[in-house]
Amino acid sequence: MSDSGSTAVAAGEGPRYARIQRVLEERVIQGTYPVGSLIPTEVELAAEFDTSRFTIREALRYLRENGYVERRQGVGTRVISAEPHSTFLQSFGSLEELFQVALDTWFAILDTQRVVLEPEIAELVGGLAGEEWFRISGVRWTKPGGQPICYVQSFIPPRFEEIIPSLESHQGPFFSLLERHSDGKIERAVQEIRAVPMPPEMSRHLGLLPGSWSLQLLRRYLTESGVLIASFNWHPADQMTYVMNIHRSKPALDDNLGPGQRVRSPSRNR
């Protein structure tokens, strides 16, 4: 189609570095520069395109930011992928957005216990069977005395023993308080979503009939020293939809659709 690849500055519009960037990108995608190989050095490319090293670096910056190449001082620029990295994203301005409801709602603790992890639970919360963790159970409400939203059980590893009492009077998400008393910041979170029968005790607390079902959200917040907290949230199936927005490339900056969960209008029963 085009005769790009010739040494003449590539056809096209826009600044020089952008044109060179497109040529280099195509060479990577086409395999002219195979994955795993080193592409020509900055000086060589500058000579080929009859430009300065500055302009070449600007073009290579794009290739690096899009995951095509990695660059190392003393080595060179190596192709690591023939296609761009991460074309779709879901973004969260903060971890609270994962749990957006927390801000407008009210949480009542029912009890706090030391519990020994059974093998099944241990696997889910990220601990070892037999360890003694803390378990805080409670119900989230729209407002004090209002509608129940979900039943919550949070499992907290034993190393936070001193913090447990202060959690009971804490406003806001538990993980943010724990993060302040932890070595490192939260690096990662994992969320698992299932449909499970609502356990009888929880049905009672939420005012549901026995045998009803729930959408269960399990979130583990992880620091470099391990699990910070793992929380189960049982939502009545007919009141909960988990919604997520995935964007191409760059998330819209002004997108306040509130990624995360939304409570379904209670009219839709079946």
Place this chain on the structure above:
Amino acid sequence: MSDSGSTAVAAGEGPRYARIQRVLEERVIQGTYPVGSLIPTEVELAAEFDTSRFTIREALRYLRENGYVERRQGVGTRVISAEPHSTFLQSFGSLEELFQVALDTWFAILDTQRVVLEPEIAELVGGLAGEEWFRISGVRWTKPGGQPICYVQSFIPPRFEEIIPSLESHQGPFFSLLERHSDGKIERAVQEIRAVPMPPEMSRHLGLLPGSWSLQLLRRYLTESGVLIASFNWHPADQMTYVMNIHRSKPALDDNLGPGQRVRSPSRNR
């Protein structure tokens, strides 16, 4: 705490642009440069830090990439946020990752129909009540004659009428074929997750008892000209967990945990 903010090059290690970058970031966070205001020009900052414009630009690049400021030629650098943009994100190398199972599994079409959208469905798929869309129903299997994984209903807007026949023999996800015949690329996808009773007809096709429950995933793929396709996936509740990984700042490049869904081992019954 520190005496940063003085004109002397900020204490700290690393290259000059990185030190300046930290100073400027702090000024934005602290409100020394209020949101909405213009910060000093590149030339002024270069004079303040006794460095070149290049170094200042390198520092400002960081502020821009992290959503603190926006820059416009002829205007200047304006503070748009006192906190970094998008501190957590979930990344997808491709849209197929949302639906990772599709690659290793096999889809059997049960029927294709023109259907008039009822108001309730119309809202979910992103169409208007009364429109005539196409509905393709089928079952996804581990392999031909193997275990059923989920029941699928895909709703496709009328403008793709000519494509419908070729979908029946198409390998791979429908949306990728539709995208090729569409005006624009897929810009956005929305996924909604619910726990709903498995409709009786689908229970039969999946070999389940009546009254069983499902984890329902609804995905809408959107281009600039509207909905490309909307698919409902009903997974037997005890065989499905939807797992998502959220990372701080930069997604791990070598993270092949396979974000998306995983089929739970069938041993875990209750």
Place this chain on the structure above:
DNA sequence: GGATGCCATTTGTCCATACCTTAAGCCCTG
């Protein structure tokens, strides 16, 4: 008073050059 055009300001692009840091390979030495 309103439209138009000019001009100063500010960031965007680009150049030539220099030195530093890192990495890898080579050679010399023990």
Place this chain on the structure above:
DNA sequence: CAGGGCTTAAGGTATGGACAAATGGCATCC
């Protein structure tokens, strides 16, 4: 043959300059 030091090559950081392009305000002209 092994180890350490030297050389070389590459990208990383930095300077100082120059011109281009976009913007917004000001002055001017109708």
